[in-house]
Amino acid sequence: MSMFEDIPVDVGVVYEGERIRGKDMQFEFGGPNIEKKFELVQAREMKEIQDGKVIIQGPDLKDLEEGKSYPLGILVEAAGKQIEKDLEAVLERRIHEFTNYVEGFMHLNQRYDIWLRLSKSSFKKGFNSLDFLGKVLARLFKSEFPIIEKIQITFITDPAKIESWHKKALQIYEARDARVRGMKDEDVEEFYGCVLCQSFAPSHLCIISPNRVSLCGAINWFDARAAARVDPKGPNFMIPKGELLDEIHGEYSGANEAAKQKSLGEVERVWMYSMFGHPHTSCGCFEAIAFYIPEVDGVGVVDRGFEGTAVNGLAFSTMANQTGGGKQVEGFNGIAIEYMRSPKFLQADEGLNRVVWLPSNVKEKILDSIPEELRDKIATEKDATNTTELKAFLKEKGHPVVQRWPAEVAVAEKTPAEEGVPTEYALPQVTMAAAPGLIPGVGEGFQLIFKNVKIKAEKLIIRREEKKSK
Ligand code: SF4
Numbered sequence: 202m203s204m205f206e207d208i209p210v211d212v213g214v215v216y217e218g219e220r221i222r223g224k225d226m227q228f229e230f231g232g233p234n235i236e237k238k239f240e241l242v243q244a245r246e247m248k249e250i251q252d253g254k255v256i257i258q259g260p261d262l263k264d265l266e267e268g269k270s271y272p273l274g275i276l277v278e279a280a281g282k283q284i285e286k287d288l289e290a291v292l293e294r295r296i297h298e299f300t301n302y303v304e305g306f307m308h309l310n311q312r313y314d315i316w317l318r319l320s321k322s323s324f325k326k327g328f329n330s331l332d333f334l335g336k337v338l339a340r341l342f343k344s345e346f347p348i349i350e351k352i353q354i355t356f357i358t359d360p361a362k363i364e365s366w367h368k369k370a371l372q373i374y375e376a377r378d379a380r381v382r383g384m385k386d387e388d389v390e391e392f393y394g395c396v397l398c399q400s401f402a403p404s405h406l407c408i409i410s411p412n413r414v415s416l417c418g419a420i421n422w423f424d425a426r427a428a429a430r431v432d433p434k435g436p437n438f439m440i441p442k443g444e445l446l447d448e449i450h451g452e453y454s455g456a457n458e459a460a461k462q463k464s465l466g467e468v469e470r471v472w473m474y475s476m477f478g479h480p481h482t483s484c485g486c487f488e489a490i491a492f493y494i495p496e497v498d499g500v501g502v503v504d505r506g507f508e509g510t511a512v513n514g515l516a517f518s519t520m521a522n523q524t525g526g527g528k529q530v531e532g533f534n535g536i537a538i539e540y541m542r543s544p545k546f547l548q549a550d551e552g553l554n555r556v557v558w559l560p561s562n563v564k565e566k567i568l569d570s571i572p573e574e575l576r577d578k579i580a581t582e583k584d585a586t587n588t589t590e591l592k593a594f595l596k597e598k599g600h601p602v603v604q605r606w607p608a609e610v611a612v613a614e615k616t617p618a619e620e621g622v623p624t625e626y627a628l629p630q631v632t633m634a635a636a637p638g639l640i641p642g643v644g645e646g647f648q649l650i651f652k653n654v655k656i657k658a659e660k661l662i663i664r665r666e667e668k669k670s671k
């Protein structure tokens with residue numbers, strides 16, 4: 202690409218899916234080892250910024266030690282007659298894509314959760330300054346969005362400077378999220394779609410409504426609307442709601458139609474407010490996963506930052522593999538944390554009243570959206586680390602989910618059908634039960650007993666897990 206002749210590495214769509222493993226990285230920015238990191242786009246007046254300028258506040262790439270993790274703030278300032286505040290979030294989401302175009306640069310997640318890695322080989326090729334990344338971003342932004350007349354990019358690596366910017370960024374994200382909180386899906390004529398993640402998950406379409414922010418958490422209804430207005434043929438577009446087919450599950454004929462079209466027939470129906478039946482698809486950038494816990498007939502939520510295993514014995518990454526890729530996976534749903542605040546959050550599955558386990562930091566974040574009488578009834582990793590402890594906790598606290606349990610009959614012996622879970626769901630339950638760590642003695646041979654269960658599945662794989670040597 203001649204547009205990038207002065208950049209020491211290649212730049213192009215082909216590098217988008219590139220993963221950089223720990224042993225191949227020169228260093229990383231953000232990620233789980235770094236508390237304060239962010240990326241932010243701000244609309245500016247023409248006179249406020251200088252087009253093409255790249256500013257680096259703090260140490261540059263060549264000053265950083267190999268193998269280490271560093272803080273980073275990315276501030277993109279854009280100006281133009283048509284550049285308005287409402288566009289900031291969708292422009293911001295493209296930082297992910299554009300950074301991934303750089304050979305040997307990996308970018309994950311969004312907002313306050315970014316994680317970037319530079320490969321050793323790209324560093325050796327001479328990619329030793331953030332100035333290069335700034336130039337790439339500026340050029341890609343301007344070529345993708347002709348409405349951007351001026352763009353200026355600042356990288357902040359100085360920990361002291363990140364501090365104040367980070368605080369400001371969190372306030373800006375919060376203000377964006379808060380803007381839709383008072384609205385209802387019934388109040389609008391149309392929803393919006395986003396297919397930005399189809400490069401990774403070809404059948405995935407985010408259906409963005411006032412009550413259901415995108416699962417990456419970065420694009421809400423206003424953001425998608427603004428993007429669709431300036432670029433209706435782009436990744437964000439209007440979805441006429443059509444007919445309301447099912448109020449409780451959140452099924453709209455227009456959303457179904459859009460899903461069918463954009464997934465090329467793979468997805469035919471979407472229930473926006475349920476994790477069973479026809480759940481919303483999940484790509485890979487969900488902030489958290491809502492997962493069904495058959496042992497207590499409840500729902501757990503685990504966020505990307507959670508270390509170790511969730512209450513069901515599975516790590517976030519393990520569940521993410523099962524959830525993502527653009528498929529509809531019953532009992533696993535990629536979500537934004539903000540969606541948990543929505544009055545329609547998994548409404549058909551009883552919403553927060555069905556939530557039995559959350560990491561403590563997530564609980565903290567959404568505490569004011571949890572009804573007061575429910576707050577001490579939802580367990581965190583501090584209350585329960587496995588389903589036996591969880592069951593005891595829920596019973597002791599009188600969590601509403603306990604009423605779903607048949608009196609004094611072990612829940613595990615009940616079939617999902619008897620518990621009001623679709624029978625088709627029986628399979629995920631089996632795979633989960635077979636996961637190591639959930640059944641004592643797995644590995645030395647174990648038994649699976651099916652009672653009165655209907656299974657619909659294309660295939661069933663039971664595999665012996667190799668012992669991991671650590
Ligand atoms: Fe778009 Fe959804 Fe991907 Fe976010 S997760 S970038 S809204 S498709």
Ligand code: ZN
Pocket residue numbers: 398417484485486487
């Ligand atoms: Zn995605």
